[in-house]
Amino acid sequence: MPSKSSDLVQGTLEMLILKTLALEPMHGFGVALRIEQISKGVFRVNPGSLFPALSRMERAGRIRAEWRTTENNRRAKYYLLTDSGREALKDETQEWGRQIAAITRILEA
Amino acid sequence: MALVRKFLGGRKALVHKDQRNLEMDEELRAYLDASAEEKMRGGMSYDQAMRAARAEMGSMETVKQKVRAVGWESLAESFWQDIRYGLRQLIRSPGFFAVAILTLALGIGANTAIFTLVHAVMLKQLPISRPDQLYRIGEGEYYCCEWTGLQDSWGTFDYQFYKHLRDTSPAFEQIAAFSGNTPSFHVRRAGSQDAAQTTNGEYVSGNYFATLGIQASAGRLLNASDDQPGTPAAAVMGYQAWQRDFGSDPSIIGSTLLINGLPVTVVGIAAQGFSGDRLTSYPPELWIPLNQKPAFDGPGQDSILYSSDDAWLYLIGRLKPGVTPVQAQAQLTMELQQWLRSQRKLSKDDIANLPKQHIRLTPGGTGVSPFRSNSKNGLYLLSAASALVLLIACANLANLLLARSAARYQQTALRLSLGATRSRLIRAVLTESVLLSLIGGAAGLALAYLGTKAILLIIFRGAEYVPVHATPSLPILGFALLLSMLTGVTFGVAPAWMETRAEPTDGLRGNSRSSTQQASRPQKMLVIVQAALSVVLLAVAGLVTQSLRNLENTAMGFETQGRLLASINFKAAGYKPEELPTLYQRVQERLKKIPGVHSASLSLNSPQNFCCVTVDISIGGRSDSWIGDIDTSFSRVSPHYFETIGVPLVRGRAITERDTQASQHVAVVDETFARTFFPGRDPIGQRFGLSGPGHGYDYEIVGVARNTRYRSPASLPRPMFFLPFTQTTPFPSNGGQRLETGTLYAQTILLRVSGVPESYESLLRNALAGIDPNLSLESVKSYSEQVAVQFNQERLIARLTGLFSLLALVLASVGLYGVTAYNVARRTSEIGIRMALGANRGNVVKMILLGAFSQVGIGLCIGIPVAILCGRYLAHQLYGVGRFDPLVLGAAAIVLSVCTLIAGLVPARRAASVEPMEALRIE
Known part of the structure; x- marks a missing residue:
């Protein structure tokens, strides 16, 4: 699977995870796969960053975890967005929008 | 909120560590499986997919570690x-x-x-409020009692000057005064027949407690109105004395006690932690207003309270905010010089010395302490x-x-x-x-x-x-x-x-040999430093110990074996000066009847025991300038004193019962006195007296006693003379008269006994109580104990420096051993090679020992000059020890060398027992 992947922009991983989980509850691999698919392979999240981020967010109360059965009848830890996570996603998306707009203005100036 | 959650999450993670671990394992495995399935969907075989998934994830442990590192608990x-x-x-x-x-x-x-x-x-600091504001007016801690004449740097003052300062000094909020002397008092409840308690007391000004900021733990403390002439006598008792002697009885407060026979109302008890203004093992526990002193001195006596020539009070004051000690010092010095000029009869010499008279302020928060000055x-x-x-x-x-x-x-x-x-x-x-x-x-x-x-x-x-x-x-x-x-x-x-x-x-x-050399250099330096320091300590300890030995072995000139020493206060027991001669005779006769007692005597002072009264003398036919400024000590003694203390007379006779007020007034002098004041002449029959016009012929010398060390052997011997209790001379000046009457009260009872001296204590107490129940003894000990106690401090310092030098030696030896042993261990293979190449065991031992001794040798080269310097500095504080003592230094060096030998020999022998083949195999 030869494809060129980029490093994530610093500090955006949590936002991307939140966005992914906002669509539906998912397990760790699901999150990683979804990010890779939607970004068309530009971003690949490895477990070494994914799981610490999930753990951090769980502690912060933005997501919570539940053991569920997968479609393949396996046990897996699913992550769900909490209310505060939804709030955080809104804030971070707005903030990201502001920053992108600003950067774009600078680049086009 | 977030913080609390973080903490709770962390705590949960800590407590359920194992469960979390299992969960994490399971989650990661699920991830791996899912990842592999995804890859198989892409067309890989199961094995390929698993391998790829694992490779992507990396070490599972690392991931877990990273997850764990998220929370604070991982740090803990x-x-x-x-x-x-x-x-x-x-x-x-x-x-x-x-x-x-x-x-x-x-x-x-x-x-x-x-x-x-x-x-x-x-x-x-004393347990008083705001001690940093307190300043002592003056310096020096003479402890006792009266000072006549100019002091240059003043430390004690008379009452009149105190009152003047108290009322006029602009620099101080308050100034308090307290007596330098803390005499013992006999205390008992009015109407009680119990034996009196002996308690040390102190005369203080009415504002004493207010100035120090002490609170009463019961009743009230003294105030200015208690310290007026003619007011009823009041006193404050110390908390410890109240507890110890009166069982903390609250009825004491406000009640009347008989103190030295005088009725005194106890108005209150001082704060619990307060044990006086000085650091001593005999603190004052009774505070009596200054204006009560004349009553305690006895009617008809010229009390020192009214004198303006004799300094006897310590002053302590609270500086006003904003006034610096330097300003206050200058003001006080000016006041003092003016006061001396206007109030004292000054001689020509005194007037010349007037500009030198000054007062220094010293921090007063720590109180006064002769112990502090001495130690x-x-x-x-x-x-x-x-x-x-x-x-x-x-x-x-x-x-x-x-x-x-x-x-x-x-x-x-x-x-x-x-x-x-x-x-x-x-x-x-x-x-x-x-x-x-x-x-x-x-x-x-x-x-x-x-x-x-x-x-x-x-x-x-x-x-x-x-x-x-x-x-x-x-x-x-x-x-x-x-x-x-x-x-x-x-x-x-x-x-x-x-x-x-x-x-x-x-x-x-x-086996990076280069690093071995590198690492051991600082170690060797440390051993050198240790060796140098320990040789310095050893030498110092040697000098101090030598000094103590010299002190203890000094010939004191009197006998300590089989002698019992007791101190007594006849004044507190209520005796008047004129009653004393008959009382002394009765006491002596009664004591001599105790079986086992060879002789008994009374005296004002005795050797190695609070010595002595210092006076100036005059000699008939000699000018004051011929006599010069020689401090002369004197004591009063009863008949049989010299035989009891074991001092032989080298010429003439001792003081006997036949010396009475009516007969010729006599004195016994010591050899130093005879040599100083009557050089080249027979002292017997010569006359002298205390200083003052017309007193040069008061006493006729009838005997010369052998020199005896009354004071510390380390201090210069002073000329000394002895007068009988029975003969007094009238003096016109207050000070002279006070000295004359004050010294009539014997303070010391001496017994020469057969057997253990201490076993006579109760016999002695009973005999005295048989004469008068008020005659209680303050302390009783054998004379050898009394002398031993004199060197407590020197002994302590000698023992402790000895102990410290031993510690230093042990530590240095351990250090040396450590370094040598370590080097031997690191050089095992090298030693093996050397031996394989033909070195014998002797060579190896020599090599290792040489290494150890080279370090100690350098240490000695540094340490010995430092030790010599220390010795020079210490010599004047020590007794009979030269500035350079090669014996002590040599001994120190030898001791260190022996320790080096031991510390080096153990590893050296280990090195020598190395088997070349084994050593080489280590590589």
Whole structure:
């Protein structure tokens, strides 16, 4: 699977995870796969960053975890967005929008 | 909120560590499976997919570690791991552990003990409010009693000058006065027939307690209205005396006590922690207003209270805010000079000296203390010695840690290459060092407490009340601990820092001989320093011990064996001067009847026991300038005094019962007196008297007694003379008359007995009580004990410096042994090669010993000149010790060399027993 992947922009991983989980509850691999698919392979999240981020967010109360059965009848830890996570996603998306707009203005100036 | 959640999450993670671990495993495995399935969907075989998934994830442990590192608990956990690891490491090398802890405990303990003492004696403030505002007016701590004439730098003052200052000085809010002397009083309840209690008391001004800021623990304290002429007598009692002598009986307050037979109302009890304004084992516990002194002096006596020539009061005052001590000092000095000019009859010499008269302010918050003045130099010496011990201890610790880190070199390299982070390795060493210091500190604290207690026991041998507490001073302990921690951290972490910077492969390659040389150089330097310091300490201890031996072996000129010494206060028992001669005769006759008593005597003073009254004399036919400014001591003695104390008369006769007021007034002088004042003449029949016009012929010399050490052997002997109690001379001046009457009260009873002197104590007490129940003794001890007590301080200093030098020696030897043994271990293969090439065991032993001795040799070269310098500095404080004592220095060097030999021989023999083949196989 030869494809060129980029490093994530610093500090955006949590936002991307939140966005992914906002669509539906998912397990760790699901999150990683979804990010890779939607970004068309530009971003690949490895477990070494994914799981610490999930753990951090769980502690912060933005997501919570539940053991569920997968479609393949396996046990897996699913992550769900909490209310505060939804709030955080809104804030971070707005903030990201502001920053992108600003950067774009600078680049086009 | 978020913080609380974080904490709770962390706590849960800590508590359910295992469960979390399992969950994480399961989650990661599920991830792996899902990842592999995804890849199989892309067309890989199961094995291929699994391998790819694993490769993508990397080490599962690393991921778990990263997840764990998210919370605070991982830090706490790793800290806890470090502690456990550190403890395990320490326990695994018990030799290192024991030596390090012992080193630290001794260093920290010795220092905490000594500096606790220094703090308590030199720096501790009295338990009074705002002690920093208090200033003593004047300096010098003469303790006792009356000073006539100019003092140059003034320390005691007369009552008139005090009143003048109190009422006019603009620099002070308040000035209080208290007597330099703390006489003993007999105290009993009015109407009670119990034996009187003996308590030391102090005359104080009415504002004494207000100035110091002391509160009453019951009743009230003295105030200005109590200290007026003609007011009813009031007194304040100390808390301890109230508790000890009266069982804290509240009815004492407001009741009347008979103090020396006079009715006095106890108005209150002083605060519990307050035991007077001075550091002494006989603190005053009864405070009586100054204006009551005439009543206690007895009717018809010219009380010192009215005198303006004799200084007897200490002054202490609270400086007004905004006034500096320098300003106040200048004002006081001016006041003093004006006062002297207007109030005193000054001689021509005095007027010339007037500009020299001055007052210095000294911080008053620590009170006055003759003990402090006396022990200052000794305490400084001990502080220096203990600080040296701490230095040596730190050097030893540094040495141990250096050796340890060198031994750990390969291990460290291995851990680095296995992926341990540098910070983690350094942190582990740091934890171990801190652990070591803390355990050492705890052991040191225990040692300090015991040490201080033991020292206090020696200093205050025979004292009922110990004015210093043994509780270790926490700032000092903190300081010592900090120093040892700093040593531990520096010498533990610095090598670890350097090692972890090196390429791990260097360490793994093993036997890097170049690094051996590098690591042992600082160790050798430390051993050199230790050797130098210990030779200095050994030499100093030798000098101090020599001085004590000289003191103890001085011929005192009198007999101590079979002598019992008791002190008594006839004045407090209510006797008037004119009753004394008959009383003394009765006492002497009664005491002589006790079976086993060979002779008994009374005297004002006795040798090595609060000596003496110092006076100026005049000699008929000689001018004052011929006599010069020679301090002369005098004492009054009863018949049989000289035979009781065991001093032979070299010429003439002793004082006898036939010397009465009516007969010719006589004196016995000592050899120094005869030689000083009657050189080349027969002193018998010569006449002299106390100074003053017309007194030059008062006493005729009838005998010459052998010189006797009344004062410390270290002080210059003074001419001394003895007068009978039965003969008094009238003097026109108040001071002269007071001296004449005051010295009629004998303070000392001496018995010459067969058998154990102490066993006569109750016989003596009963005999006196048989004459008058009021005659109670203040202290009774054998004369040998009395003399031994005189050298308490010298003995303590000698023992402690001896102990410290021993400690230094042991520590230095351990350090030397450590370095030598370590070098032998590292050079095992080298030694093997040497022996394989033909070196014999003798050569090896010589090589190792030479190494050890070269370090000690350099240490000696540094230490001996320093020791000589110290000796020069110390010589004037010591007795009979020269500025340069080759014997002591030589002994110190030999002791150190013997220790070197022992410390070097053990590893050298081990080196010599190396089997060449085995040694070579180690490579």
